[in-house]
Amino acid sequence: MCLAVPMQVKEIDDNMARVEVGGTVQHVRLDLVSEKPELGDYVIVHAGFALQRLDREEALETLKLFQEGLDIELV
Amino acid sequence: MNLFDSFKDPELCRSVLDKIRSELRGELRFMEVCGTHTVSIFRSGIRSLLPDSVKHLSGPGCPVCVTHDREVAAFLELAARDDVIVATFGDLMRVPGPDRATLKAAQAEGARVRIVYSPFDALQLAVNNPTEKVVFLGVGFETTAPTVAATVRMAAEQGVSNFSVLSFHKLVPPALQALVDDDELRVQAFLLPGHVSTIIGIEPYRFLAEERNLPAVVGGFEPLDILQALLLFVRQHNDGAPAVVNNYKRAVADAGNPKAVSVMHEVFTTGDALWRGIGTIPDSGLSFSESFRAFDAREVFSLDLPDVRELPGCRCGDVLKGKIRPDQCPLFKKACTPASPVGPCMVSTEGSCAAYYKYQL
Numbered sequence: 001m002c003l004a005v006p007m008q009v010k011e012i013d014d015n016m017a018r019v020e021v022g023g024t025v026q027h028v029r030l031d032l033v034s035e036k037p038e039l040g041d042y043v044i045v046h047a048g049f050a051l052q053r054l055d056r057e058e059a060l061e062t063l064k065l066f067q068e069g070l071d072i073e074l075v
Numbered sequence: 076m077n078l079f080d081s082f083k084d085p086e087l088c089r090s091v092l093d094k095i096r097s098e099l100r101g102e103l104r105f106m107e108v109c110g111t112h113t114v115s116i117f118r119s120g121i122r123s124l125l126p127d128s129v130k131h132l133s134g135p136g137c138p139v140c141v142t143h144d145r146e147v148a149a150f151l152e153l154a155a156r157d158d159v160i161v162a163t164f165g166d167l168m169r170v171p172g173p174d175r176a177t178l179k180a181a182q183a184e185g186a187r188v189r190i191v192y193s194p195f196d197a198l199q200l201a202v203n204n205p206t207e208k209v210v211f212l213g214v215g216f217e218t219t220a221p222t223v224a225a226t227v228r229m230a231a232e233q234g235v236s237n238f239s240v241l242s243f244h245k246l247v248p249p250a251l252q253a254l255v256d257d258d259e260l261r262v263q264a265f266l267l268p269g270h271v272s273t274i275i276g277i278e279p280y281r282f283l284a285e286e287r288n289l290p291a292v293v294g295g296f297e298p299l300d301i302l303q304a305l306l307l308f309v310r311q312h313n314d315g316a317p318a319v320v321n322n323y324k325r326a327v328a329d330a331g332n333p334k335a336v337s338v339m340h341e342v343f344t345t346g347d348a349l350w351r352g353i354g355t356i357p358d359s360g361l362s363f364s365e366s367f368r369a370f371d372a373r374e375v376f377s378l379d380l381p382d383v384r385e386l387p388g389c390r391c392g393d394v395l396k397g398k399i400r401p402d403q404c405p406l407f408k409k410a411c412t413p414a415s416p417v418g419p420c421m422v423s424t425e426g427s428c429a430a431y432y433k434y435q436l
Contacts, residue, residue, distance in 0.1 A: 003111050003425070004218065004270045006079065006326075029195060031225045034334040042079065044273060044326055047164075047215075048193025049222045052273045052332055058324035059078050066091055066303050 004046035006054055009037045019045060079325075082297035091302040096126055099309045104130040104261060106254075106397050108247060109268035110137035110425025111296050117434035119298040129305065132397035133427035135250050135350060136268060138215045139166045140395060140419045140426045143349040146214075146243045147172035148381040153210055153241065153372070154178055154186040160204065162197035163212040165190045169422050173383045194226040194240075201230070201238035210372045213242040213361075218270040220244040220361055221335035224342035227370045241372040242361055245348050247271050248279040249359035253350075254396065255287050262397060264308040265291040266301070269323045274339075276331025277321050284317040295323040342367045349380070351419065352392020391418035394427055401431040408432065 007019035007026065015030050017037065029049045030036060037043050043050040081087060107113060113133045116122055122131055135141045151172050154161045161178070168179040168190065182188040191197045194211050201209035213223050223240060230238045247268060254260055267280055272293045283291040290311040294304035303322055311317050321327055341364065348360025363371040372378065389411070390404040401407050401420065411417040413429055420426035 004273070029225070032221050032332065032335040032338065034332050044270065046218055046270065047222045048195050049225065051218070051221075051270070051335065052326055052328075054079070055325045056078055059082075062303070062322060062324055063078075063081055063087070063299075066306070067087060 004044045004051060006042045007045045009039055009041050009043060012037070012039065017043070017050060019043060019050070082295065082299040084299065088298050088302055091299065091306055092124055095129070095302065095306050095309055098306070098313065099126060099128060100313060102128045102130065103263055103305075103308055103312060104132060105264040105266055105305065105308055106132040106134045106262045107266040107268075108134040108136035108251065109266075109271070110140070110423065111270070112136065112266055112268065112294070112301065113427055113430050114425055115296045115298070116301060117430045119301070121298055121301055122434075125305075132262060133394070133430070134254060134262075134265075134397055135353065135395040136247075137420070137423050137425045137427070138219070138245060139170060139423040140391065141245060141250075141350045141353070142167070142170065142214055142243060142419060143351045143380075144172060144383045144385060145349060145380040148383050149241065149243075149378055150178060150212055151176055151181060152378065152381060153376065154181045154188055156376070158208055159376075160187045160189060160200065160207050160209045161212060162189050162191045162200055162209055164192075164214065166423055167212060167214060169416065170419050171386070171416065171422070173381075175417070194223045195229070198226050198230055198235060198238055201235055202233070205237060208237050208239070208375075210376075211238070211240045213240045213244050215244055216247050216268070216271050217274045217339070218268075220343065221274060221332075221339045224338045227342045227367055228338060230370060231367065236369070239370050239372040239375045240363075241378070242343065242363060243348070244343070244361040245350065246345065246359045246361070248275070249356050250350065250353070251280070251283065253353060253356045253359075255283065255289065257396065259398065260396065263289065263312065265289060266304050267291055267293040267319075269293060269295050269300075269326060272321070272323065272327045272331065274332050274335050276327070277319055277329050278331075280319045284319045288317045290317040291319045293319075293321045293323050293327055295326065340364075352395045386418055389418040391420045391428070394420050401428040402435070404428070
């Protein structure tokens with residue numbers, strides 16, 4: 001039930017955002033995010049609300065911690 | 076390779092799995108307390124790739140599964156009222172209450188039960204039906220409770236008086252405390268729930284390492300996230316240095332999401348809650364704070380938790396505490412199947428019995 005899906009922000013209108021993943025589009029509320037996302041950011045979506053912006057740099061750090069010589073760049 | 080897709084990459088997973096195999100000494104019994112982890116561990120095939128000495132237990136991590144029979148009876152009591160529209164997440168529709176009655180069956184017999192995707196949709200339902208009373212069934216952990224709290228606050232701001240919430244939300248850290256206080260529990264490490272931690276951060280889990288010497292890792296839900304957490308367990312175990320580690324930093328700040336926590340505590344206060352199979356756990360639930368009492372369905376409809384007879388034979392409680400595997404329950408795959416579930420662990424797709432039935436057989 002705590003399933004939450006990372007979706008990409010396509011449009012922001014005041015306290016709402018249009019987000020998308022794999023062709024599925026949703027409109028979510030931004031009331032709960034502590035850091036407002038920007039267009040192109042990924043947010044974790046749960047029950048119609050964005051809960052958190054996904055941090056790309058932290059993702060890369062986590063990968064590198066366990067893996068030597070990783071060929072991944074931040075896009 | 077896409078950055079976030081890397082966490083699904085088979086080669087990366089294999090290399091971490093090799094490290095687990097070569098570094099593990101003795102047995103490792105770990106428990107996850109999140110239904111999404113349960114499903115991910117089964118579906119990704121991780122369970123079948125792990126050495127036999129790594130034992131996976133599913134704890135009380137599925138909010139539907141830990142919803143008490145008496146709480147289900149209260150849902151059904153509300154649904155039976157002529158003056159109420161019940162709005163609920165779909166997960167609750169098939170959960171059996173007393174005499175195996177369900178919201179789904181009540182709906183088929185005419186009760187007005189509507190499935191919503193978001194608590195906000197339930198509020199919209201109330202706005203669109205001003206002459207009806209709409210009650211949202213508030214079930215979920217810290218991931219969900221802030222979304223309900225934000226919705227209640229909106230209802231207050233907009234002066235919507237025909238909307239209320241039956242709050243049976245539950246909190247994860249007090250349940251972990253109750254689990255580790257049980258002398259029969261033989262868990263050596265906890266995989267902590269990623270999205271609950273997105274909200275509460277890692278501080279509330281410190282006692283696991285500091286007081287109980289248990290390694291505990293906040294992990295994401297992709298296969299690589301889970302394997303990395305297991306490798307961290309193995310290393311902490313070998314080093315004799317248990318710690319609480321945030322290994323899901325892309326989605327979890329160590330301090331959590333203070334804005335969401337603040338909304339949750341503005342609308343709700345903590346109180347005792349009933350957990351299926353575990354009983355009452357102090358301060359593990361959320362009831363309405365004084366300022367938002369007008370939205371408390373228990374007050375609005377003078378609801379008490381009905382007394383019920385426990386489901387005979389169902390051992391969901393022992394499954395939830397990791398004491399038995401689902402297939403050790405006498406009802407499993409006999410009287411209890413996903414098509415005709417007896418207990419909630421078989422109802423929810425994130426329940427351990429349902430996952431075991433679908434992937435392990």
